[in-house]
Amino acid sequence: MGGEKFRFLFWVSSISSLICLCYGYVPVNNYLINCGSPTNLTETGRVFISDKLASNHLTSPNEILAAASNRNSVPDIYQTARIFTGISKYTFxxxxxxxxxxLHFSPFQYQNFQMTSAKFSVSSQTHVLLSDFTAKSKLMKEYSLNLTTDxxxxxxxxxxxxxxxxxxxxxVSVPDTLISIDPSIAGRPGTFQGLSRQALETVYRVNMGGPRVTPNNDTLSRIWEPDSEFLIEKNLVKIVSKISSVVYVPGYATEETAPRNVYGTCSEINSGDNPTSSFNATWDFEVEAGFKYFLRFHFCDIVSRALNELYFNLYVDSMMVVQDLDLSSYLSNTLSGAYFMDYVTESAKVSNRIRVSIGPSVTVRTTYPKAILxxxxxxxxxxxxxxxxxxxFLSGASSSTRKKNVGMIVGVTVGCLIALVAFGGFLILFKKRGKGKDGHHSKSWIPLSTTNGTTTPDSNVTTTSNSSYRIPLAAIKEATNSFDESRVIGVGGFGKVYKGALQDGTKVAVKRGNPKSQQGLAEFRTEIEMxxxxxxxxxxxxxxxxxxSSEMILVYEYMENGTLKSHLYGSNLPTLSWKQRLEICIGSARGLHYLHTGDSKPVIHRDVKSANILLDExxxxxxxxxxxxxxxxDLDQTHVSTAVKGSFGYLDPEYFRRQQLTEKSDxxxxxVVMFEVLCARPVIDPTLPREMVNLAEWAMKWQKKGQLEEVIDQSLKGKIVADSLRKFGETVEKCLADYGVDRPSMGDVLWNLEYALQLQEPVVVDGDDDDDDNSTNMIGELPLRFNDYNKNHGGGETSVNVSGDGKGRFEEEDSSVGDDVSGVSMSQVFSQLVKSEGR
Incomplete structure (x- = not known):
C-alpha cells in the first residue's frame, strides 16, 4: 500500500512539473526526495516527496531525521536533512x-551533529561522485550519469x-539526445570518442548577458547563472536581449538544449561605432586541475539585421577553436537560430583555470567588428x-574483508620484493650480455652506463651511478600508484607526468610516453642520450x-617549485621579485651556456621556454x-640543416625561414623567455588586442622607444633600478636580432645578466658568508672589463676570459662533475617536467 502511495505521489510530481512548464520534455523517471522531512513540499514548481514515504528506497543503519530550529532565510527543502552515521543507500x-x-546540501546544527564538519563520500555503482566532501554552506551538486542498468x-x-x-x-531522466554527439577537441583536429560513457559534473552553467534562470523557467529544471562575475573586463561587452526573436531550427538546438531566456540574451563585444576596433572579451572560470572538461557553447545571432553580418573567433585557454564563425551559414541561412557547439579539453587540466574568449574575425571584414556568446x-x-x-574514497568493505585485503597486500609486497631482487640479478646479467664482442653496447639501443661515474672509451660519456640504471616497471607503478590520474602534475607532447615516490622515499617526476608515437620514441632516446x-x-x-612492455618512461628527480611559467602567470603562486627573476635567468643561462660549450660539439636545446625551466625549493x-x-x-660548419621543431612564440625566425639550426636559435x-620574465604574460595571447598578441614584437616596440618600463609586470613597478632594466632590455634586444650572427653567445648573455643583477643589488663578498654555495647571486667580484656585446661590431661570439680555456667556460663549471654538485644532496635537486602546452 505504501509503495502504491509513493508511486502515485511521484506521478503527481511529474504532472505538476508539466503543468508548471506548460510544454517541454516529460521525464520517464522523476524522483524528487525531501530528505529528513515527514511531509511533502513544493519547491520551484515541483513536488518533493518526504523520504519517510520513500523509506522502501532507503537502507540505513540509523533513523536520524534532522530539522532546523530557525532557518527562515533558506528554501523549504533545506529546512530538514537526513543524517547517516553509517554506510547508507538510496535505491531507485x-x-x-x-x-x-x-544532491542538495545546506548544513545546520542538529543536537550533537554540526553538519559543517561532516565528511563523507557519495557514489553510484559505477562512479565516485564525492570524496572527502564537506559542505560549508548551501549548495547543489549536479551530475549527469548514463545509466546502463535498471x-x-x-x-x-x-x-x-x-x-x-x-x-x-x-x-531525473534527461533526453538521450541532450549529450549524444562526440564533441570536437579544443585546440586540435579530431573528436573525443566515448562521451556517452562519461559521467559529468556541472561546474558552471552561465547565461551570457541575461539574468539568473531558475528551474521553473527551464524544461529540464536547470539553473543558469549570470555571466557578470566571470567577465575579466566588464566594460568590453554590452548586453543584448531579444528573447522573442529566437528560432529553434529542426535538427539543431531545442528547448531542452537551452531555454529561450538563454538563447534570447547575449554578451556582445562593445566595439561602439569604431570599425577598426579589435579586442576580445574574456570570461575566467576556476576549475579543479587533473580532469578533462566538456564545454558546450550556445549561440544565437540576435544582433545582426541581415545574414552574413557576423563573423567572429572563439578561443579556449588562448587556443583558437573556431575561426570566422558565421552562424547563419551553419543554420541554413536562418537568422536568430539557436545553435550550440561542444568541445572537450585536449588533456587533463594542469592549471585550475579555464578562460573563454570571443573576438571579431581578422580575416573577414564587416562594417563593425562583432562577436557574441x-x-x-x-x-x-x-x-x-x-x-x-x-x-x-572509503568503500563499504566489512572488517573481515579489510583484514583479508591487508593480508593480500602484505603477501603481494613480499612477492614483489623477491621479484625485484631476482629482476636485479637478471638485469646485471642482461647488461653484460648486451655488449658486443668489443665490450661496447649494441647500437640498436643505448642503455645508460653503469660504470659508477667513469667514462666509456667509445663515447666520452660521463654518468653517475645515481642516474644510470633501468627501473623496473613494477617499481614505477608502485611509485605512482599504478599511474593514478590524481597524481598527474603535467601533460606535454610526449605524454603525462606523474608525481611519485620510490621505495627509499625519493620524490620523483615520472614522464610516461605514448609507445605508439614515432616522434615520442625519438624524443625518448634523445632525452636519455643527452x-x-x-x-x-x-x-x-x-x-x-x-x-x-613497450613503455617509454623517464624518471626525474622532483622539482619542488615546478615551472618558471607557473610563477609568472596562470596560477596563484607568490610573485617573484626582480632579483629572484634575474637569478633564475642567470641559472638558466648557465645551463644553456654549458650545453653550448661543454663538449667537443655544442648541444642545441631547440625548445627553450619558461615551461622547460624548473625551480627547486x-x-x-x-x-x-x-x-x-x-x-x-662541427668546427668547420656554421649550422645544422634540420626540420624545424620547437614551440610557437619562441621559435627563431631565421631557423624557421632557412631550416638551419645554430646555438643562436636557443x-x-x-x-623571448627574458621578456616573459619581465612582463609576466604569455608569449602568444590571442585574447589581447592585435598589436599585443605576440609578446616579443610588442615588448620590442617599447624597448626600441626606450620605454620598456611601460610594459613590465605591474608587481615590479618602481622596484627595478633603471640601469638594471636598461642592461636587461639591451640584452633581450640583441637576443632577438633577426639574424643569428647579430645575436650574442649564451656566455655574453650570462655576463650581462650578472651585470644587471649587480646593478640592481650589488653583492658584497664575505668570506664568512654561510649561504648555500648554489645560490646564483654568489658571483663574486666582476672583472674590471665586461664583455659588453653592444660594443662588439660583429655582434657574434666574443670570448669570456674567466677560466683561460678559450671556451668561455666558468671555473666552477669547468670543474669535475663531483665538484659541480658538491654541497647539494640529490633529494634537494628535484626536477619535474610540468608541461602546459605541446610543441
Missing amino acids: SVARGRHWIR RLELTFTPSANSFAFVNALEV NGLEIMKMNNSKSQLSTGT LSQFRHRHLVSLIGYCDE KLMAKVADFGLSKTGP VYSFG
Whole structure:
C-alpha cells in the first residue's frame, strides 16, 4: 500500500512539473526526495516527496531525521536533512539512459551533529561522485550519469569518526539526445570518442548577458547563472536581449538544449561605432586541475539585421577553436537560430583555470567588428578511475574483508620484493650480455652506463651511478600508484607526468610516453642520450628510465617549485621579485651556456621556454626537456640543416625561414623567455588586442622607444633600478636580432645578466658568508672589463676570459662533475617536467 502511495505521489510530481512548464520534455523517471522531512513540499514548481514515504528506497543503519530550529532565510527543502552515521543507500528503479543526479546540501546544527564538519563520500555503482566532501554552506551538486542498468544505487559513506547528510536529492531522466554527439577537441583536429560513457559534473552553467534562470523557467529544471562575475573586463561587452526573436531550427538546438531566456540574451563585444576596433572579451572560470572538461557553447545571432553580418573567433585557454564563425551559414541561412557547439579539453587540466574568449574575425571584414556568446556550460569529466572527485574514497568493505585485503597486500609486497631482487640479478646479467664482442653496447639501443661515474672509451660519456640504471616497471607503478590520474602534475607532447615516490622515499617526476608515437620514441632516446652525457647543477637530472612492455618512461628527480611559467602567470603562486627573476635567468643561462660549450660539439636545446625551466625549493633554475635537442655543427660548419621543431612564440625566425639550426636559435628563444620574465604574460595571447598578441614584437616596440618600463609586470613597478632594466632590455634586444650572427653567445648573455643583477643589488663578498654555495647571486667580484656585446661590431661570439680555456667556460663549471654538485644532496635537486602546452 505504501509503495502504491509513493508511486502515485511521484506521478503527481511529474504532472505538476508539466503543468508548471506548460510544454517541454516529460521525464520517464522523476524522483524528487525531501530528505529528513515527514511531509511533502513544493519547491520551484515541483513536488518533493518526504523520504519517510520513500523509506522502501532507503537502507540505513540509523533513523536520524534532522530539522532546523530557525532557518527562515533558506528554501523549504533545506529546512530538514537526513543524517547517516553509517554506510547508507538510496535505491531507485530507473529506465536506462542519461539522468540528472542532484544532491542538495545546506548544513545546520542538529543536537550533537554540526553538519559543517561532516565528511563523507557519495557514489553510484559505477562512479565516485564525492570524496572527502564537506559542505560549508548551501549548495547543489549536479551530475549527469548514463545509466546502463535498471537500478541506481546512491551510497553515502561517512569518513572515519564522522557522518554524512543530505537535504534533498533528485534522480531525473534527461533526453538521450541532450549529450549524444562526440564533441570536437579544443585546440586540435579530431573528436573525443566515448562521451556517452562519461559521467559529468556541472561546474558552471552561465547565461551570457541575461539574468539568473531558475528551474521553473527551464524544461529540464536547470539553473543558469549570470555571466557578470566571470567577465575579466566588464566594460568590453554590452548586453543584448531579444528573447522573442529566437528560432529553434529542426535538427539543431531545442528547448531542452537551452531555454529561450538563454538563447534570447547575449554578451556582445562593445566595439561602439569604431570599425577598426579589435579586442576580445574574456570570461575566467576556476576549475579543479587533473580532469578533462566538456564545454558546450550556445549561440544565437540576435544582433545582426541581415545574414552574413557576423563573423567572429572563439578561443579556449588562448587556443583558437573556431575561426570566422558565421552562424547563419551553419543554420541554413536562418537568422536568430539557436545553435550550440561542444568541445572537450585536449588533456587533463594542469592549471585550475579555464578562460573563454570571443573576438571579431581578422580575416573577414564587416562594417563593425562583432562577436557574441549567449550561454556556456562547463562540465567536469570523470577520470580513468571513474572518479569525479580525487579525495580518499572509503568503500563499504566489512572488517573481515579489510583484514583479508591487508593480508593480500602484505603477501603481494613480499612477492614483489623477491621479484625485484631476482629482476636485479637478471638485469646485471642482461647488461653484460648486451655488449658486443668489443665490450661496447649494441647500437640498436643505448642503455645508460653503469660504470659508477667513469667514462666509456667509445663515447666520452660521463654518468653517475645515481642516474644510470633501468627501473623496473613494477617499481614505477608502485611509485605512482599504478599511474593514478590524481597524481598527474603535467601533460606535454610526449605524454603525462606523474608525481611519485620510490621505495627509499625519493620524490620523483615520472614522464610516461605514448609507445605508439614515432616522434615520442625519438624524443625518448634523445632525452636519455643527452641527459646521460651531462651533469650540471642547472640541468635537470635523470634518475632512470623504463622500456618494458613497450613503455617509454623517464624518471626525474622532483622539482619542488615546478615551472618558471607557473610563477609568472596562470596560477596563484607568490610573485617573484626582480632579483629572484634575474637569478633564475642567470641559472638558466648557465645551463644553456654549458650545453653550448661543454663538449667537443655544442648541444642545441631547440625548445627553450619558461615551461622547460624548473625551480627547486630554493628557486634555483634548471633547464629541462631535451627531447628535441640536437648536436651542433662541427668546427668547420656554421649550422645544422634540420626540420624545424620547437614551440610557437619562441621559435627563431631565421631557423624557421632557412631550416638551419645554430646555438643562436636557443639565444633567440631565451630572449623571448627574458621578456616573459619581465612582463609576466604569455608569449602568444590571442585574447589581447592585435598589436599585443605576440609578446616579443610588442615588448620590442617599447624597448626600441626606450620605454620598456611601460610594459613590465605591474608587481615590479618602481622596484627595478633603471640601469638594471636598461642592461636587461639591451640584452633581450640583441637576443632577438633577426639574424643569428647579430645575436650574442649564451656566455655574453650570462655576463650581462650578472651585470644587471649587480646593478640592481650589488653583492658584497664575505668570506664568512654561510649561504648555500648554489645560490646564483654568489658571483663574486666582476672583472674590471665586461664583455659588453653592444660594443662588439660583429655582434657574434666574443670570448669570456674567466677560466683561460678559450671556451668561455666558468671555473666552477669547468670543474669535475663531483665538484659541480658538491654541497647539494640529490633529494634537494628535484626536477619535474610540468608541461602546459605541446610543441
